[in-house]
Structures are given as structure tokens and as C-alpha cells.
Amino acid sequence: MHVLTGEEVDFFQEHGYLKLRAVYSPSEVEELSHELERLMVEWAEETPGWRGPWREAYMTADESAKARLSAMHELQNYSSAYLRAVVNERLTGAIADLIGPNVELHHTTLHAKAPDMGTPFPMHQDYPFYEHQGPAYVDAIAHIDAATEENGCLKFLGGSHRAGPLEHIRGEHSSPHLPTERYRLExxxxxxxxxxxxxxxxxxxxxxxxxxxxxxxRRLVRFGYRDPDNVQTTGQGLGRDGIMVRGQKQNHERVVRDGL
Ligand SMILES: O=C(O)CCC(=O)C(=O)O
Incomplete structure (x- = not known):
């Protein structure tokens, strides 16, 4: 049973992104929103956001000094509403249509951009933050608030996924990002x-x-899903097992060794 149409799968494969409308009902959104208010007070950290020279290209010095991001990881460990959100049948079915029948949750991360200057994000791939051996990894951004031009909605370079992993600027004082003059938000x-x-x-x-x-x-939560056979090599959540939201994770070594 497929969740996505053939056209939706083709769109994702060509452009590298796809919007699913109304995955969560108004009452589910209300619960997720209410819970997020609590999580942000009790567990999230407020910071200036990602660091690096790219900030000068996106904001004035005053704006950069003021900009704030509230973030936390693994919301499903703190709230059963988020546990239900990550196992949503339509969402996990859509992911299975894109990466295959076995789907493992790798991480969840909150990005809440504060009012009156919420931190922007430079152009980047998520790959450098959690590198895996293959392409079978999909990020799903659940919108707890509507995202618009004015409050900093997501922006994609369509088709850029087909180039594979790109070299990012990194450093002690810099979150991984792409050169601003070559990869423009505009x-x-x-x-x-x-x-x-x-x-x-x-x-x-x-x-x-x-x-x-x-x-x-402007509050969004990212859920990262992977094929459990796509082995992680570095970064966030390395070596940690995730819950299986679809299908199975097999122990290939033992299957081969014991002829299972
Ligand atoms: O929250 C945002 O606006 C950007 C999100 C993002 O870049 C990411 O989740 O990788």
C-alpha cells in the first residue's frame, strides 16, 4: 500500500523535496503546539543559533547580535505527543515509499526561531551533520506553526541532492555551511x-x-529517518539505535553466520 502517488515520488526524486499537506489534524497540531510550549520552557536551550562568517551575509551586525534560536533534541523522549507524531502512519508510509520498507527513526530536533529576529540558517546539506554511507536518508520537517516568507520558511535548491555530498565550510567557530556567494538563499x-x-x-x-x-x-521539528542498512559514519547520534517505525532491522552478520 503506497501513501505517495507516482507523481509525488517522481517530484521528490527530481527536486529532492516534497510537501505533504495536513499530516497532523488541527487537534493534533494543538496538542503538539501546547506540548512544545512546555518543552521549550523545561528542556530547550536558547542560543544565538549557528555560528560562522555566513551570518554577515544574512544579517546586519545588530541583527546578528540579537538573533535567537531555541533548540533541543529527541522530543519523543520527553513527550508522548511527539512519540505519536514520529510514528504517524501517513508520514512513515511516505518515507517508506521513498527509501524502502524498513524505516528507522534516527533523531528529532527542534528549531524554534524567536520573535523579532529568529536566527536564519545558511545554505547547507544535512549530510555533514550525520554522515551515512548511502543516500537512503530523509528528513521530515513537521510544521508546528505556519512558515512563511516573513518568518523564515524552508528554501531548497531543487535537484541539488543529485550532486551527492558537497564540501562544506567547517571550523571551530563555524557550523558546517556552503559558501554564501556560490549557494545563495535568493x-x-x-x-x-x-x-x-x-x-x-x-x-x-x-x-x-x-x-x-x-x-x-516560528517552530519546526525535524524528524530524521533512514534505512537501517544505511550505516552512519560520523556525527549526531552515531552508534545509537533508533526505533523502527516501519518494517524490520536485521542482524545481517548473524543471519549470514548462522544461516538464518
Ligand atoms: O529551521 C529552519 O529554518 C532550517 C532547518 C534546517 O536547515 C534543517 O533542519 O536542516
Whole structure:
């Protein structure tokens, strides 16, 4: 049973991203939103956001000094509403249509851009943050608030995933990002979304987002899903088992050794 149409799968394969509308009902969004208010007070960290010279290309010095991001990981460990969100049948079915029948949750991460200057994100792939051996990795961004041009919606360079992993600027004082003059936010396709929508993208698709210049929070939660046979080599969550949200994770070594 497929969740995505053939056209949706083709769109994802060509462009590297896909929006799923109304994955969560209004009452589910209300619960997720309410829970997030609690998680942000009790568990999240407020920081200036990602570091690096790219900030000068995206913000004035005053804006950069003011910009704030509230973030935390593994929300499903702190709230059963988020545990239910990551196992949502339509969402995990869509992921299975893109990477195969076996789907493992790798991580979840909150990005809440603060009102009156919420930190932007430079153009980047998610790959350098959690490198794996193959392409079978999809990030799903659950929109807890509507995301617009004004509050910093996601923006993608369509088709960029097909180039494979790219060399990122990294350093002690710099989060991995792509050169700002070559990878421009202005050249990317905006994908505004309503609360309850989920935007899927390959961890190889180049993306970023502008500052939140409104007077309200812009809250998104990223769920990272992989084929359990896609072995991680470095980065966030390395060596940690995730819950299987579809299908099975096999112990190939033992299957071969014991002829199972
Ligand atoms: O929250 C955003 O605006 C950007 C999100 C992003 O770049 C990511 O999740 O990799």
C-alpha cells in the first residue's frame, strides 16, 4: 500500500523535496503546539543559533547580535505527543515509499526561531551533520506553526541532492555551511507551509532559511529517518539505535553466520 502517488515520488526524486499537506489534524497540531510550549520552557536551550562568517551575509551586525534560536533534541523522549507524531502512519508510509520498507527513526530536533529576529540558517546539506554511507536518508520537517516568507520558511535548491555530498565550510567557530556567494538563499525555492504540514527532503538537498522578522515564534521539528542498512559514519547520534517505525532491522552478520 503506497501513501505517495507516482507523481509525488517522481517530484521528490527530481527536486529532492516534497510537501505533504495536513499530516497532523488541527487537534493534533494543538496538542503538539501546547506540548512544545512546555518543552521549550523545561528542556530547550536558547542560543544565538549557528555560528560562522555566513551570518554577515544574512544579517546586519545588530541583527546578528540579537538573533535567537531555541533548540533541543529527541522530543519523543520527553513527550508522548511527539512519540505519536514520529510514528504517524501517513508520514512513515511516505518515507517508506521513498527509501524502502524498513524505516528507522534516527533523531528529532527542534528549531524554534524567536520573535523579532529568529536566527536564519545558511545554505547547507544535512549530510555533514550525520554522515551515512548511502543516500537512503530523509528528513521530515513537521510544521508546528505556519512558515512563511516573513518568518523564515524552508528554501531548497531543487535537484541539488543529485550532486551527492558537497564540501562544506567547517571550523571551530563555524557550523558546517556552503559558501554564501556560490549557494545563495535568493536562488532557492521557498516552500511555505501550514501548521500540520510536513516537508520531506533528502539529507543531500541544499537548503536554508531567512530570519524570522515577525513578532511570533516560528517552530519546526525535524524528524530524521533512514534505512537501517544505511550505516552512519560520523556525527549526531552515531552508534545509537533508533526505533523502527516501519518494517524490520536485521542482524545481517548473524543471519549470514548462522544461516538464518
Ligand atoms: O529551521 C529552519 O529554518 C532550517 C532547518 C534546517 O536547515 C534543517 O533542519 O536542516
Amino acid at each position: 536562488d532557492a525555492v521557498s516552500v511555505p507551509a501550514d501548521a500540520g504540514d510536513v516537508v520531506l527532503f533528502s539529507y543531500l538537498t541544499v537548503h536554508g532559511s531567512a530570519p524570522n522578522r515577525t513578532n511570533r515564534w
